[in-house]
Amino acid sequence: MFFHIVLERNMQLHPRHFGPHLRDKLVSKLIKDVEGTCSGRHGFVVAITGVEDIGKGLIREGTGYVTFPVKYQCVVFRPFKGEILEAVVTMVNKMGFFAEAGPVQIFVSNHLIPDDMEFQSGDVPNYTTSDGSVKIQKDSEVRLKIIGTRVDATEIFCIGTIKDDFLGVISDPGAAM
Amino acid sequence: MSGEEEENAAELKIGEEFLKAKCLMNCEVAIILEHKYEQIQHMSDGDPASQVSQVFEKSLQYVKRFSRYKNPDAVRQVRETLSRYGLAEFELCTLGNLCPDTSGEAFALVPSLHSGGRFQGDAGNDKIDKMLNDLSLIKKFE
Known part of the structure; x- marks a missing residue:
């Protein structure tokens, strides 16, 4: 926030x-x-x-x-634990994905991605549901909840989750325009 | 530091200092930062991008991407509307940023709405629905 x-x-x-x-x-x-x-x-x-x-x-x-x-x-x-915000995905790998909300980096581990989403490697690594309707890849917009912050003197790093109600890919970013 | 370890925005535990501070919605930050960016542009002939910090640059891009309301009048209206409902600053801005569609979504995103008996029972749900409806109207007529 x-x-x-x-x-x-x-x-x-x-x-x-x-x-x-x-x-x-x-x-x-x-x-x-x-x-x-x-x-x-x-x-x-x-x-x-x-x-x-x-x-x-x-x-x-x-x-x-x-x-x-x-x-x-x-x-x-200042990000807070428990805060829900929107972020842009910057990198996806088999461990999970990184997203950015302004200046702060947020990591979402694959344990905190819904179980029905599978990692797909390839040119554009992504997490996709079995029916292919929802996809998380670089530049996707997601809504996530911060569940932990690591705060040291000069840096803040966050851990997030999208495994909760009303979290995940923002279905139609075009609609917000 | 024990106070910091207990912080939890879902229960509005964000520390005395931030609880009293003014929160800003993304759209408000966009207005402030864009204004400042223009000022820098006027003052120096060179490229303003080289004059601002990376934090500024990233924040500006972020708030531009995630601003629900673009028009400054609409932004003011949103704050006015939300402030009629006895919300804490942090709750107000979370709602303004995320614009939930239903009262269920609003409660899920801002669990602290449950506290203090402000929005209890069906009357509470109706109140939230009315608030969200007001917001979508502002959006529609922006």
Whole structure:
């Protein structure tokens, strides 16, 4: 799920940037430092939408660098266990398939694919039902449930399932247009 | 960290911080990111694709692909409509993103709707059906 939240960060700035453009410099450095990063706690920082407040700077002894506490609003993407979302299949193999929902990778193991779907190898590996009516291959759109997240300091990885009611291939992606 | 291990969106256990935060539906994120992408395009002559992070790029593609509503007015209407039903932010956005067709599907996708006695019995089902119907009308007249 995407969230709009307020985060705080202590920014260190070299004294050569002090002057009328100090604020601009801080903001552009913030964007460069933070956008695109991922933390286990807040998820992926997709985009900074505004700076709420820049606090008083504190000179660090010995170096001359100054630390500013900066409060900013941003859009983050944070997956949760139990969340249901839509994703695009990126790779299929006999172990299961990988899908992507925005910045996050989700693996669905073949144990968590309905039993009536069989793996078919070939040029375009896929999972297909015995009657051939439903097929999961690269670029398919699926609706899945996240059942586990592995969160470390700089990455989030998810395990998903499509073995539940109302989950699986989105039958007609064209209908959503 | 014990709080994080217990997290479960199905029971709306997503941590204090995110529970209070504003959730965004995919269509809302699409509006924000597209606006930002255009801004970058205006500011720099070069290719904006080289200026944004991979996370931004992937998110933009994702929300463009999975936005149910394209028109900003429709997006606003969806949020207004859903917010009349006493939903938590997270529930509201899940429903707005997935657009279930029936109340059964809605309960399966957002199990936390069962909690708090908001949508109990047949009256509850009818309420959900009405809500979903309102959503499909917005979609139809978008």
